[in-house]
Every structure is written in C-alpha cells, then in structure tokens.
Amino acid sequence: MAAVSTPALSQDELRLRDRLLEDLEHRGNAVVTVAPEDAEPGFCFTAGAWWKHGVPEAVVIGLPPRMGPVLLDAYVDRAAMGERFLPGVLYRDFFDGVPLTFEHVSQQHYPQYFGSAYVLYPDGAFPAVQIIVPTPDGYWPWSVDAPAGFDQWQPVLTRTGRPESWTPEN
Template sequence: MRVRREGNGHRVRLETELRSRVDSAGYAVLAVFDPEEEAPPLTYSLGVWRSFGVPEVVTVGVDHDLGTALVEEYVCRSRDGERFKPGRPYAGFLDDLPVIFERVSPAHHADWLGSAAVLYPDRAFPMVQLLVPDPLGLWPWQPDAPRDFVQSQPVLTASGRPESWNPEVERQ
C-alpha cells in the first residue's frame, strides 16, 4: 500500500483500509513517499507484532519495490518461525548480499512511522530496521560508504549508529 505523506484529509480512509488489511491478512505493508521527495523512501510493516509476536520491520532509503519485497520476505520468514537477531547478517533477502537488522528506537516512531498509531496508539511496539549494504557490500556506517548512500539510509537507533552490529560475526 503506497501512502503519501500529507495532512489529515485522508486519515480516516487510510485507517479503515489499514485495519481491514491487518484483520484479513494479519499485516499490511506501507510504502510511504514524500511528494517533494525531501525524505528518503520508507517501507514498513504494520500488524506483525500484534498478529505474529515479532517486531515490526522498516526499510529506509530503499526504493519502494525492493523495500516491499524485503518487508514481505521478513514477514513470510517470521510467520514461518524464523527469528532475526539484531546485528547479525542474514542471507536470502538480496541475491548476493546479506542484510542486517537493528532495533529502532521508540523515539523514532512518531516521526517515521505515523500510521503505526492506527494499531498501536500508545506507540508501544518493537520494531527493527532492515539495513542493506551498497552493491559493493559496504554498510552506511562504514568509512568508505558513498556519502549519498549514508544520507539515504539513516540508522534509526537511539544513537543513529549501529548498536548491535558486530563485524566479526559477519566474517564467520
């Protein structure tokens, strides 16, 4: 579901549609865009915490088609019982590169995940960010990562840096 970042005019229709999707499928995937393109693309799940007991997931700075595919893969694998630990690399999301998860700080819920209030009005839900490397395998926090890549994929932890990532685990 693609959602435009705008005022409250469409809020009631959006909330009704989100609730309907979550009630029927157990979750919804939202691809949020800014008409002025000031913010990076944002795609996230809504309902997986309530339906499957796993954290919601978000991608930032990944185009919506890929972001939706990544979120769907996370939901399917989670629904099948797989659990994802922050800071560890996981294969099978991208063809040749691993992805990593980091816990999203609740301080980011209101600014980045406004529609989550439909299901979680108190904003008390866990969320992880699915982070992708660039085509050469560099993560946005690594010194040689391209500047535009770093800016397009902010890390939504409390510190704005990876808090669980362990490069030694990745090399194993």
C-alpha cells in the same frame, strides 16, 4: 475499574485503520510506503506485524520503491513462521548475493517512520526493527568508504544513529 479511552480517530485515520486491518486479514501483513520527498529518502514499514503475529514491526529506508515492500513481506512471512532475526547478525538469504542486517529502532524515531501505525497502536507500544541493506558494493551506511551521503539516504534509527548490535564477523 474505569474504562480506558483512546483519542478519537478522524475519518481519514479510521479509513486508514480499516485498510490496514483488511490487509492484515487478507494478506497477513500491511505495508505502508512513503515516497521520497525533496532530499529525504523514501521508506516503507509494516503496520500490524506485532498485532497479528507478535513479531516486531519493521522499516526499510532508501531502497528502490518495489524492493522495500517485497523485503518487508518476506520478513513478516518468515518471522510469522517462527524464524527470529537478531540485530547485528548478517542474513544472506533475502537477496541473492546481498547481505542485510537488523537493528532495533529507538522509540524517538517511531513518529517519523511508523506514523500510520499509531492508528493500530495509539500508545506506541510495539517493538520495531530496521532492516539495513548495504550498497551493491557492500558498503554499510556507517562504512568509512561508503558513497557520500549514503548514511543520510539510509539513516540508522538507533538511539545513537550508529549500529548498536553490529557483529560483522558473521
């Protein structure tokens, strides 16, 4: 059997991988935060949830800077304990009074929204979900009455760019 080789990582990539692995060992989870730039919203994502716990990596886009990592930590903690989150279902117990939902992330979005995770998964073979949060007034990015530009501030990372699992009756 021939040995499998992976592309060599740069020194920066090796440092990033080491930092992510250290976070996984000490915290059980690593979160990477990307600051907003120009008209693009900031976002954060997990790196290593699949590796360590066998749960999908997750991304959240457009939340205030301190909210995203807290939400991702809560997701990984709960998922690592065996709780499963179904796309399209409303979950009302992450934030007081604010529901959220999950959606599968299409692999076409992995390079942009999970780029640093490739130091752990060079072949990009990991499942991922997006955690979607409505406005404080309850408008989802796809809502007709959502504030102008909200769908750009929190894009839906499915293949179609629309919710594909949405079950609003929950």
